Structures are given as C-alpha cells and as structure tokens.
Amino acid sequence: MPHSDDFLAVHDPAAPGSVHAPGPGPRWYGFAGALLAGLLLLCGLTWLLSVQRGLAALQQSTAMRAERYAATLESTLDRYEFLPALVSLHPSVRGLLAAPQDPARIAAVNDYLVDVNRRARASATYVIAANGMALAASNHGEPGSFVGTDYRFRPYFQRAARGEVGRFYAIGITSDEPGYYIAQPIESGGKVIGVTVVKLNLEWFQRAGAGRAEPLMVADDHGVIFLSSVPAWQYRTLRPLPPELQAELHNTRQYHDQAVTPLPLLALDSPVTRWLGDTVLGENTRLVRVGADGEPGSPGGGIGLTADRGDRYLEISRPVGPAGWTMQVMAPLDPVLASARGATVGAALAYACIGLLLVNLRQRRQRARDMQYSRRMLEAAYDELERRVEARTADLMAINEQLEAEVAERTRTEGELRATQDELVQASKLAALGQMAAGITHELNQPLAALRTFSDNTRVLLERGQLDAATGNLSAIADLTARMGKITGQLKLFAGKARPRRHAVRVRAAIDHVLQLMAPRLAGVALTVRGLDSEEVEGAEIAVWADELKLEQVLLNLVGNALDAIAGEGREARQAGHIDITVHVAPEAVSVSVRDNGPGIPPDVLPRLFEPFFTTKEIGQGLGLGLAISTSIVREFGGQLTAQNAEGGGAEFVVTLRRAHQPATTA
Missing domain, CATH: 3.30.450.20 (PAS domain)
Known part of the structure; x- marks a missing residue:
C-alpha cells in the first residue's frame, strides 16, 4: 500500500510541484487585528467622553442643590442665633439668677420661657445657673423637664461659662431627643452669673x-x-x-x-x-x-x-x-455610567456595521482568489489520483494473495481445533463418569456400614430370641436398601438433565433419620440437639425446601466428618467427644449447624475445604468428595454451606436453606 503521506503532496507547501493556497495569511490577520484595535479605541474614547460630559452635568445640578440646602439650613440657624441673647436680657431671668431659690421668680421665668419657646417654635428654652444647674425651662411641667439637671459636662455650657457663645449638636440626656444647642452667657459685674440655652430640632x-x-x-x-x-x-x-x-x-x-x-x-x-x-x-x-x-x-x-x-x-x-x-x-453615578454604556454600545454597533462592510469586500476578493486556487488544486488532484490508483491496484493484488494464504491456514487450523474439541469432550465424559462413580461409592459407604451393623445386631438378637427387636432391624435394613437404590438411581442424571425434586421437608424427621443411621457410631459420644423443642411456629412444623434424600445425605456427611474429627489424634485422650446440632429459625430461612469439639480446621486447609478430591484423611479413608457434593446439593436447593472454627475449639458447619411455610412431607 502507498504511504498515507503521499496524498499530502498536493497540500504540502514544501512538496515538489505543490500548489500554494491563498488562504488567510499575515495580511488577513493584520487586517482583523487593526479592526479590533480600532473598535477598542473607539469604545474607550466614547466611554470616557460620555462619562466626562455626564459628570459635568451631574456636578452642576448637584452643586445647585447643595447651595439650596445650605442656604435653607443657614437661614434657620441665623434666625435663632440671637434668641438666647434676647432671653438673657429679660429682667425676670436676671432676677431669678440673683435669687435662685425664690419660688415666685422661678414660676415667672418658667411662664416666660414657655411663651418665648411657643412663639419662636423652638424645641426647648431654659436657664442654667453659674454652677451648672438648670433653674427654669420651657418644659418645666412635662415628664422630661430640664429643671434640676446638672449641665456642667456639656461643652456648650463650658464655653458659655467662659463668656463665649456655645454652639453644640447632641442628643438630650433627659429627653433622649437630638437637637442643636445655642448657649448665651449672662454677665453681671464682669463675670458670668448664668447661661440661657435654646434647643432647636433640625431633623426636618x-x-x-x-x-x-x-x-x-x-x-x-x-x-x-x-x-x-x-x-x-x-x-x-x-x-x-x-x-x-x-x-x-x-x-x-x-x-x-x-x-x-x-x-x-x-x-x-x-x-x-x-x-x-x-x-x-x-x-x-x-x-x-x-x-x-x-x-x-x-x-x-x-x-x-x-x-x-x-x-x-x-x-x-x-x-x-x-x-x-x-x-x-x-x-x-449609575445614571451617568448607564448613559456612557449606552453611547459606547451605539458607537460599537456603528463601527461593527462599517467593519462588516469592509470584511465583506475583502471576502469577495478572497473568494475570487480561492476559485483560482481550487481550479489549480483540482488539476493537481487528477494527476495525483491516477498515480495513486495504479499504486493501490498493485497493493490490492498483493493483499488478495495474502488473504488466500491466510484462509487456507485458517481452514487447516479449524480442522485441528474440531478434532481437539472431540477429544476434550470424550475426556470430559470419562472424567465426569469417574467423578460420579467415586461420589456414588463415597455415599454408599455409610449405608453399607449401617447394613453390616444392623445385620450383625439382628443375628445376635435372633440367637437371643428377641424377635421384635430383630424385626425392627430388618425394617431398618429394608429402608437402607431402598435408600441405596435411590442413590444408585442418580446415575440416570448422567444420561439426561432431569429436574431435581424439591418440596417441603421436615427438619426434625431428617435429623432423626440421620441420627438413627449413625447410631452405632454415635455410641460413647455426647450428642446435643437444640432448637427442635419448640417446633410449632404459626401452627406448622419447621420445614425447608429440599429433597429429603439429598438433605439427609448432606447431614450424614457433616455428622460423619464430626465423628472423624473427634476420633482423630489431635484431641486429648481425657477430653470426651461431643457433637452439638443446633437449629436456628428465621422468618425466611432455617439454619442447621453441626459443631464438634475436635482439633478444628487448619488455616491453610480452610480455603480449599470444599474443593473436589481434597481431603485431610489418610489414603483409603476418604476420597475428598463429601463436602464438595454437599456444597453442590445445598446450592441446588438455593441455600449455602459454610465452615468455620468455633470459639473454644472445634469446627462448625452451617447449612442454611429457604424455609417452607406449607405442610411438609414425611422424610
């Protein structure tokens, strides 16, 4: 195949015979930059000039309002400037300062101050003695009267006491109302004998x-x-x-x-x-x-x-x-800035319209150059296309030959793969048959051992003449024979995938049947069964969804493993063997735990405990399939089988199955 870079020969300016595109160059970018710079300069100047004009107009109008406000305030202050001096000239005021304890004079001055304050429309008018105590006031009869208040701390009194006119704006300590205070000293014999004060309210x-x-x-x-x-x-x-x-x-x-x-x-x-x-x-x-x-x-x-x-x-x-x-x-300033922004936007829009006209003219010239460039490019592309077609045809012929060789090789490989798959299928069948035979052999060991035990006991009972007991043993032997027939009947599953039979199975019946089968081996072992004393739950016995034969098969394996554990060499001779079977009932599940007091499970063994053909027993004592088969059975029932080391020693296996709330069948 030709290299992909060959096609770029027409477009590459450095390639021999290439055609140069008249696209955007430095001149175009310079033109766009000049337009942008002009826009920015125009917007800046427009904004500055608009702000300058707006500020000038705003300053003129604001200055006029400031003069009007100042004139209003100063005229009010001038109107009341001489009122304290006029009050200080009244004979009754000077008479009160001469005899400040005379009630008649105090009453006369109070009445005079009320009349003056009413006519002048001031907030308050009052007379202060040289010691700073207010002797009379226009509000003498009101709750916040100034009479009797000490004003020595006020700056306007201090200045008037020095013979100057005191002017002060403050919040009244008695009335708690702000006002402007004008204090006039009252002099006699060259010294200040009192002060007259007029308070004005300027909140208007x-x-x-x-x-x-x-x-x-x-x-x-x-x-x-x-x-x-x-x-x-x-x-x-x-x-x-x-x-x-x-x-x-x-x-x-x-x-x-x-x-x-x-x-x-x-x-x-x-x-x-x-x-x-x-x-x-x-x-x-x-x-x-x-x-x-x-x-x-x-x-x-x-x-x-x-x-x-x-x-x-x-x-x-x-x-x-x-x-x-x-x-x-x-x-x-917001109106000025808003007006400046509006003027700036208008100038920018006008400039943009002019700029668009210039760009349109420039683009027309550019399109004419592009058409000439496209014509030259088309001619060059035709020449390049003919050359590339010839090269591509030769490459395709070589690729076809390579593909034919690959197809032949794949056909041969697929034939070898099918032969290998046939051999693997045959090997899988043999392995499955061997595993099933080993499993059936393992599961028949327990019933065969029980048959031998029952047959030996029956012979002894017949010799002793205990026919009833012998008859019971014969019945148990018949049940074991039927159970062995069911186990061997599982070989049919190898020929087809029959659906497992699953129904409600009573837990007590399954445990009792297992303990009956294991009775000979349980001799001398302390056995405890818990959780079955209160089986009546909502009027029905405790039952699980399972197959009675396979459930008993799982429990037989767990109890048998517990017996093997407490009989091992790891347990002290003085420690008696003990097996604890406990049933835990939940609303939707039932758990059966089998616990022993053996040596427990080694940590390195615990992860591989449920693997097929893994066993810790001596050769000839186990195939390592019991727990693997039990796990498969429990999963088939939709349950779970777990193992752990119990607290205080020993191992504990827990079978958890779904609880059945309908009447259970007899196991």
Missing part, C-alpha cells in the same frame, strides 16, 4: 432630602454625621476617630448611647478617576463609593470607576453654619 432638614435618590448629610467638626437622609448613615463618622476624641465624645455624652462607627466611604482612585478629577471635577468634589460594613480597605485604596463594589456617588461638600459643620450632597 434631613427629611427634606429623604424623598430623593441623592443622599444628604451634615457632619460636625469631628466628622460625625448627625443629620442624614439615609437613616443607616446617621451617627457614623466620615473617618476613624482617634482614641482621645472617642473619650471626649464619651465624657460629654454628645450622642448619648449611640454607637459611633466609621462609615465605609471610600474615594475612587484609579488612573481614570484621577483624569476625570483633573479635567471635570471642581474643588470639594470627588468620586466616592459606600461599601458594606466590615469591608477592608481605606479611602484612596486603588478602587476603579467600574470594577468596584457598593454604591458609587459624586460627592460635593461645603461648610455650613457657624459651628464648623460640613454638608455633603451625593449624586449616584
């Missing part, structure tokens, strides 16, 4: 931005967010607080029992965001994201605009109020 401000998608928050001079349109961000910090500042918040009880923890607000830091910050974003403006609690990282941690987790925002911050507060207005 954070509700002003709650209905919008842009979060709004205000942080104090320490960076603690005390107003936020997002409830989860309130009382969080813009940055981790140092230990000394945490201790100060704890001592002043500014935020009462609130757990002040950092808000995971991280600046987006990447080459793209830095470029956007330099070209688009103004002062006090940055791109941030709010991650989940417990997320690792710190602000400025190398997080990109599109490859980060959490919510991304454009943050605009500005100072607000006289207390050093900072207000942040945050606008989501």
